[in-house]
Each structure stands twice: as C-alpha cells, then as structure tokens.
Amino acid sequence: MKSKAPSIPYLIWMLVFTIIPLAMVVYYAFTDRSGNFTLQSFADSLFYTDVFVRSLWIALLSTAICLLIAYPLSYIMSRAKASTRNVITMLIMLPMWMNFILRIYAWVLLLQNDGLVDLAVHLLGLDVPLLGNAGAVVLGMVYNFLPFMVLPIHSVMLKIDNRLVEAAQDLGAGKAKVFSKVIFPLSIPGIISGITMVFVPTASTFLVAQYLGGTGDKMIGDVIENIFQRDKNVGSAISLALMIIILVFIIIMNKFGDEEAAVA
Amino acid sequence: MNEKTIISLKDVEVSFDGEVILDKINLDIKDREFITLLGPSGCGKTTTLRIIGGFLEPDSGDLFFDGKRINNVPPNKRNVNTVFQKYALFPHLNVYDNIAFGLKLKRKSKEEIDTAVKKMLAVVDLKGYEKRPVSKLSGGQQQRVAIARALVCDPKVLLLDEPLGALDLKLRKDMQIELKQLQHQLKTTFVFVTHDQEEALTMSDRVVVMNNGKIEQIGSPTDIYNEPANAFVADFIGEANILNGIMKEDYCVIIQNTEIDCSDKGFEPYQPVDVVIRPEDIEVCKPNDGQLTGTVTDVVFKGVHYEMEVDCNGCLWIIHNTRCEPVGTKIGMKVTPDNIHIMNKLFPTENNIFKATVISSNKEENSMEIDIEGSTVTVADNCYPEGSTLEISLPPSGIYIAGDGNGALEAYIVSVIYKGEYNEIIIETDSRKWLMTSMQDEQVATYAPVCFDFKNAHFTLCDNAGGEEQ
Numbered sequence: 001m002k003s004k005a006p007s008i009p010y011l012i013w014m015l016v017f018t019i020i021p022l023a024m025v026v027y028y029a030f031t032d033r034s035g036n037f038t039l040q041s042f043a044d045s046l047f048y049t050d051v052f053v054r055s056l057w058i059a060l061l062s063t064a065i066c067l068l069i070a071y072p073l074s075y076i077m078s079r080a081k082a083s084t085r086n087v088i089t090m091l092i093m094l095p096m097w098m099n100f101i102l103r104i105y106a107w108v109l110l111l112q113n114d115g116l117v118d119l120a121v122h123l124l125g126l127d128v129p130l131l132g133n134a135g136a137v138v139l140g141m142v143y144n145f146l147p148f149m150v151l152p153i154h155s156v157m158l159k160i161d162n163r164l165v166e167a168a169q170d171l172g173a174g175k176a177k178v179f180s181k182v183i184f185p186l187s188i189p190g191i192i193s194g195i196t197m198v199f200v201p202t203a204s205t206f207l208v209a210q211y212l213g214g215t216g217d218k219m220i221g222d223v224i225e226n227i228f229q230r231d232k233n234v235g236s237a238i239s240l241a242l243m244i245i246i247l248v249f250i251i252i253m254n255k256f257g258d259e260e261a262a263v264a
Numbered sequence: 265m266n267e268k269t270i271i272s273l274k275d276v277e278v279s280f281d282g283e284v285i286l287d288k289i290n291l292d293i294k295d296r297e298f299i300t301l302l303g304p305s306g307c308g309k310t311t312t313l314r315i316i317g318g319f320l321e322p323d324s325g326d327l328f329f330d331g332k333r334i335n336n337v338p339p340n341k342r343n344v345n346t347v348f349q350k351y352a353l354f355p356h357l358n359v360y361d362n363i364a365f366g367l368k369l370k371r372k373s374k375e376e377i378d379t380a381v382k383k384m385l386a387v388v389d390l391k392g393y394e395k396r397p398v399s400k401l402s403g404g405q406q407q408r409v410a411i412a413r414a415l416v417c418d419p420k421v422l423l424l425d426e427p428l429g430a431l432d433l434k435l436r437k438d439m440q441i442e443l444k445q446l447q448h449q450l451k452t453t454f455v456f457v458t459h460d461q462e463e464a465l466t467m468s469d470r471v472v473v474m475n476n477g478k479i480e481q482i483g484s485p486t487d488i489y490n491e492p493a494n495a496f497v498a499d500f501i502g503e504a505n506i507l508n509g510i511m512k513e514d515y516c517v518i519i520q521n522t523e524i525d526c527s528d529k530g531f532e533p534y535q536p537v538d539v540v541i542r543p544e545d546i547e548v549c550k551p552n553d554g555q556l557t558g559t560v561t562d563v564v565f566k567g568v569h570y571e572m573e574v575d576c577n578g579c580l581w582i583i584h585n586t587r588c589e590p591v592g593t594k595i596g597m598k599v600t601p602d603n604i605h606i607m608n609k610l611f612p613t614e615n616n617i618f619k620a621t622v623i624s625s626n627k628e629e630n631s632m633e634i635d636i637e638g639s640t641v642t643v644a645d646n647c648y649p650e651g652s653t654l655e656i657s658l659p660p661s662g663i664y665i666a667g668d669g670n671g672a673l674e675a676y677i678v679s680v681i682y683k684g685e686y687n688e689i690i691i692e693t694d695s696r697k698w699l700m701t702s703m704q705d706e707q708v709a710t711y712a713p714v715c716f717d718f719k720n721a722h723f724t725l726c727d728n729a730g731g732e733e734q
Contacts, residue, residue, distance in 0.1 A: 161352065163348050163349075163350070163352035164352050164354060164355075166317075166319055166339070166346075166348070166352070167346070167348055167352040167353075167354070167413075168354075168365070169318075169319075169338065169339040169340045170317060170318075170339050170340070170344075170345055170346045170348075170414070171340075171345065171365050171366035171369060171413070171414075171417060172340045172366050172369040172370060172417070173340055173369055174338075174340055177369060181365070181369075182354065185356045186355070186356055
C-alpha cells in the first residue's frame, strides 16, 4: 500500500487554512451574534444585490476585454520566433513583479487631474474626468489580470503541432480556414482556463474600485471588506453567496469546455 | 506503366543556415507509379517531399506539376495530398470528421461527403469507426485514417512521409502490402519516403536512392539491388561485401592479388575500383576449387540461411549459405562473373591531393606550419620556405578522427563503407572532401574533429610568384 505519510503536511495545511476558515464562514453566515441559527444575514445581504450585479457585470466586461486583447496577442506570440516570444512574455510578466497596490496607485497618478494620461487626453481636446468612474475600474482590472488571460491561451497555442496546420493546408484550407477549423477549436481549453482565471478574481477583488472608481463604483469585494469590520455574520453571508455564484460559474465553464471537446 | 510525367523537379536547391540540404536535384515522377525516396536520415528525402507538397519553396530550381510551374502555389491549391509522419490527425475531430475535413473545405454536399467518407472507410477497413475520437485509435488505425483523409480528396499524387515508421514490425509488413494494393486499385501516383531499404524494395515501382542532398541512383528495385551504381548504394541496399579491386583489363579484376573474371568493361587499365559482391552470390566449395580461400571465423543462424564470416588474407567476407560450415573450416569461394559488380570509387583519387601555404618554417627542427582552411597545422620532418605553396598528396591513413575532440578541422562525415579490413570514410570540410580510413565505425551525417598526420605525405613545391629556391 502507498504510504500516506508524505501527504500529511499538506492535509494539515488544507485543514487549518482552507477547511476550518471555510467552515467558520458557513457557521457565521447561518448564525446571529449570539450564535443562534438564523437566515437573517442572508436577508440583510439582499440590500447589496445591485452591488453584486454591478460587480459581476464589471468582471464580465473586464474578462471580455482581456480575451479580446489576449487572444490575438497569444496567436502572434505563438507564431513568433522563440527570442521574440520570450521578450513579449517577459514584458507581460514584468508589471507582475511589482506590488498590486502600487500598480493600481500608478494608474491613479496617471489618470488623475494633471496626470500624464489626463494631460495627453486634454491635448487631444477632450475634457472628460478619467478617474473615478466604472471605465477606470475596468481599465485597472484589465491591466492587472491580462497576464492571467495571455499565459494559458499562449501555452495552449504553443502546443498546437505545426503539422496540424500543414495537414489542414494540405487538405485545402487557406489561412482563414486553418484558423477557424484547427487553431481556434484547439485553443478553446486555453480560452476557458483564461476566462476562469480572470473572471473569478475580478468578481471578488477589492481595492481596485476604491482607488480607481467613484463612490458609486464600489464592488462586492470592497463591500465585504467593509462589512466584516462591523458585522461578520452579514459579511460571511455575502462571501458565501459570492463563492456559490463563482462555483456555479466555474461548473458551467467546465461543462461548456467538456462539451466543446466531445462535440467537436 | 504510364510514361507521362506528372511531377518534375529541375535543379532544385535548398539550404538552411548555409548548409546544403538539396543539391540540384533532378527528378521526374511518372503518372500512376509508386516511387520511393530512400536514404539515411538527413539525406534530403523529406525535404524533397515537402517541396512537392508545397510546405517549402526551393531556393532555386523549378517544380512542375503536369507541365505547369508550381513553385509559388500554396499547398492548399495543389492537387497533392500528404500522409504525414506521425499522421497529424486533428485531435479535436472524430474519425469521420477527420476524413471529411478536405471535402468540407471543397464545399461538397452533405450526401456527397457521406458517400465518399463511407467508401473510403471501407477501403481502409475502418467501417464502424466513424464516431471514435482519433486519440482512442491504435497506431495502425490512426495510420489508416491518415491515409483515408488524404485519399478521399482524390489527389493526383499522394505523398507519404515515413508513414509506417511508428508501427511494429508485423503491422508494418501488412501495411506495406495493403498500401501497394491500394495504389494498384486507385491508380494514384504514390511518392513514398522511407529510410528502410527493405520497405522500398517491397513496395516500389522505382526507387530513388538519396544521400547528402544528391540522388545516387534511380531504378527499379531489382536494378538497384543487382546493379548498384556505386559503393554507397550497394552498402545501403541489402548486405554486400565491398572490396578494393584493380581493373586489370576488360572482364578481369584483381581482388586480393587474385585475378577474377567479371562481366564489366570500360575502365582504364589498372584503375582502382570498388568491387561489390552480395553475400548470397558467393558459392562455397572445397579450398582447391575456389577462386579465393579463407577460414570461417563466425557463424550466425539467420532463419533462412547461415551468415558466415570468412577471413581471407586478413579481409573479412560475409557469406550467406543454407549449409553451415563450422568455425575454423578452410573453405574455397567462387563467384560467377555476373555476380561481380565493378564500380568507380566514390572518391576520385587514391590520395588526398591539395594545395597549402607555408605559414612559418623552422629549419633547425626541420618542421613547418601550413594553412589548411584557415587552421594552422604543424608538419614534422619537412621544411619548405615561408610563404611558398605546396601541393600535398596525403594518403587516406594520414587523416584520423581526434579521439580527444581537439581536431585541426571540423568535418562532416559523408559516408562510411566497410571494406573488409577497415572503414573507408569520406569527410567534408568547408572547401573540399577528404578520404580517410579508420578501424573505428563512425556515424554518418555527424560532425567530427579531424587531425592530419603528414608522415607518409608527399610534398611538391609549386611555382611561386616569388620564384624562391627549390
């Protein structure tokens, strides 16, 4: 029989840092301050439904923009010479070496009145506030999570055997058909994991909206952070609801991926 | 067989990174024939196929299809389909959709596609496999799907790039016969690439033997086996005793100091030649009755025959015979004139003859340094004035492969042929080819560091512009 001993440290880790906290969230979500069972926290959290919906909408929008940018970029990268590819990968990874809050704050400085981007826009004759709106929040999200979309798609595309491209050409496919019949279907697993890796964190992230958005742009992550200071029962209920929504989303995505693989 | 030429390559040249892959290839492929490109890895056979397929454009030279030049025609516009090495089936499609891929692109109707795919599945013996994902198929089945996918498009020419390489021996033999039958049945031109000489002989109408980007010989399997054009072809196709000989006169060759009748003529008197004798063509007899005598040193049972190694005055011969002579027996060997194949040597001269400039000379030590392709080589026991040009005749034994890796030059090993006593190796450096001998076996198509030993070399001082003393 295989020894289970080596897995014990990981089991302990998961128990202490995943299972127990999760159980605590569930416990608080279903109890009141004195520890009695209640669904009141969920009822209270309905107050934040519009924030919920807006968060999911912003996450969806950011994910879609990330995909639109990342897909062509990944395709170009996978066709480029190895040296060019490494340089581009490096450039994509480089901002991630900096602290998340620093990166957000950099955008605040760029977008604020008399910031570099703001000045540039003024020079073009436009006078619109760049900071403090939903657009800035989406920009911050895309900027921060783009690498999580590029890397999985790129690594799947890189693995597509060039002989398959040649085989398609051989059978009469021009450039467009090679793409639609071979490269795109084979890159779907990368797209799915990219979407998951961007949508999940953007839906639950906080701080981005606090820094870049206006007062009306708060996202559910910010709300959770805020409420937990005052009322951990309602905070837990919202967290649990968010987790379930994300879980459902992941299940749907994976199912879609499996079907795609089976049908195609 | 049809004599119409379907594909024609004219002076096709390809090089990658300065290395010549195809060296002015000329090849006519006839309509409806089964032609095989055969050669060791790195000989340019796959490159030739990729040029026909359209995946590679030649640096120079022309490619004609049915008389039309198609150098710039992309693969999807050529009436040629390919069965790729390792198949390259689309992993996201099932068997049916893989085969239907080409037809769908041609915008055939659903019924047409269905009929064609069903028919092709029957041809390759895969009825009932339509819905299987290709990843769930065995190697042989994937192979059939790949062939069906290419053939369903009804190409004029089918290109096959080592399609049987990944199959086990038994399956490979079956597929060889099936492919041959398929070609007969469909009357499509098959261009088959392989490094397996037996496969080439079994399947082809014509075989093209390639080596180092050149075509060595084109002919029917029988021609190539029985009348190899040179020692390389003889060595590559089947087993052969390849020996040094001297052509005394027409119909008489001297092998190991023995005059033997042969059926070849047209060589210079006393011209050194390569003599090829197939192991099965040697008749074993009593020592007194043989043209040559030798002692059996090793016997291996090969199933159909025994393979005997015979030592004949220090030279090893291989003999195939159904009767076994025990090790240590003295035997006589006879060969009929028809079975002795005389061919020009691969290397035109007996010694390496080249010119070199003296860089520096040392009269006291009687030595000098000469320049060979930009490398400085020290020559002992010879001293010629600085700056003079020498013509050097260096015997093959004067070149050797540096065991420690520190050679004067880096050389590409072009061919290695066992001559019974030693290996005759042709190597190539930047500017020329060299002939060397070695007791060691070297790997063809690799690079090795070589050193020079001028002990037995002969030096002649060339007339210099400077007019220095002789």
